[in-house]
Amino acid sequence: MIKFYYHPSPNPLKIALFLEETNLPYELIPVDTRKGEQHDPEFLKINPNAKTPAMVDGDSVVFDSNAMLLYLAEKTGKFLPADDLKSRGEMYTWLMFVATGIGPYSGQAVHFKHFAPEPKDYAVTRYTFEAWRHWSIINDRLATQHYMLGNEYTLVDMAVWGWARAVPFILGEDAWEKLPNVKRLLDEINTRPAAQRAEVLKTRHSFKTEVDAEARKALFPQIAG
Template identity: 80%
Template sequence: MIKFYYHPSPNPAKVALFLEESGLPYELVPVDTRKGEQHAPAFTAINPNAKTPALVDGDATVFDSNAILLYLAEKTGQFLPANTPEARAQMYSWLMFVATGIGPYAGQAVHFKHYAPEPKDYAVNRYDFEAWRHWNIVDAHLAQYRYMLGDNYTLVDMAVWGWARAVPFVLGADAWDKLPNVKRLFDEINSRPAAQRAEAIKARHTFKSELDDETRKALFPQNARLATGA
């Protein structure tokens, strides 16, 4: 059976949605990143990047959320576009756009807005600008199409949904007013039973919520280098 290493954050949410949509049986393995469990040798043996999610399927190990989506889609034959060069080119392009644009810039915007010490004006300006730029590209694309790849719901929509859940936290409380097409897609996916089951996963386990010294050390190990001067 598939082992799915999970934390209730955007990247694992994408994978949870695919697993619930596809009906694949899986065992959920919680990884509490605020306790530093992602740095434990047992987990880094699976994911050397020490990030959730990760997936073990027999002899196959996959440790990037977008790679996991592709792996599961190819394994099941579900939620893929037509097997043509044109359709697959669009899938790879938009999936990598989420992987290299939406995720990193949204994540850095969250870090500098909500967690980084002062002074941080330059960093907030840069990452907020880039997060908005990427989401505006998605919103303009969705003004033309129902889903990211046209008329069919695919793994790319799941990848977008994972991060769309965090849009108000990343961009501000009024962000949905400025991204109506992303909000439309987000609401449609949220109405799906699989999305509701994916969201309910986080209630099965108690994950740490406090931002204390243990959490700061686990999430921001670069600060330890500053403290030691190493």
């Protein structure tokens, strides 16, 4: 059985969605990042990067949410595009766009807007601008087709969904006015039973929600002092 190391944040939720869509049996192992559990020696043996998610599947150890999506898709043969170079190239392109663009810039925008100490005006401006730029590219993509890779729901849509849920926190409450196609995709995936099951996973454990001194030390050691 897959051991799935989980926290209710955007990247682990992509994996939760895939696991629920495919009905793969898994053991949910909570990692409370605001308590610093990602730095525990046992977890670092699985993921030396000290981030969630991660998973152990028999002899396979996989971390990074996008690598995990690819691994699970290849394991199950599900939610992949056609097996030709053109289709797979498109999949890799957009999945890596989420991995190297949407995730990092959205995450940094959140950090500087909501958690970083002053002075931070330049950083907020830069990362908010880049987050908007990346999300606008996704929005434009979805203006021309139903899903990220065309007419079929795939792992790339799951990757987008994980972060799209947080768009108002990343960009502001009025963000959906400028990103209607992203909102359409989010709303559609939210109606899927697998997405609803993925959302309720967070209720199985009492994850810490406040960002106090302990959480800041665990999440932002460079500013904790």
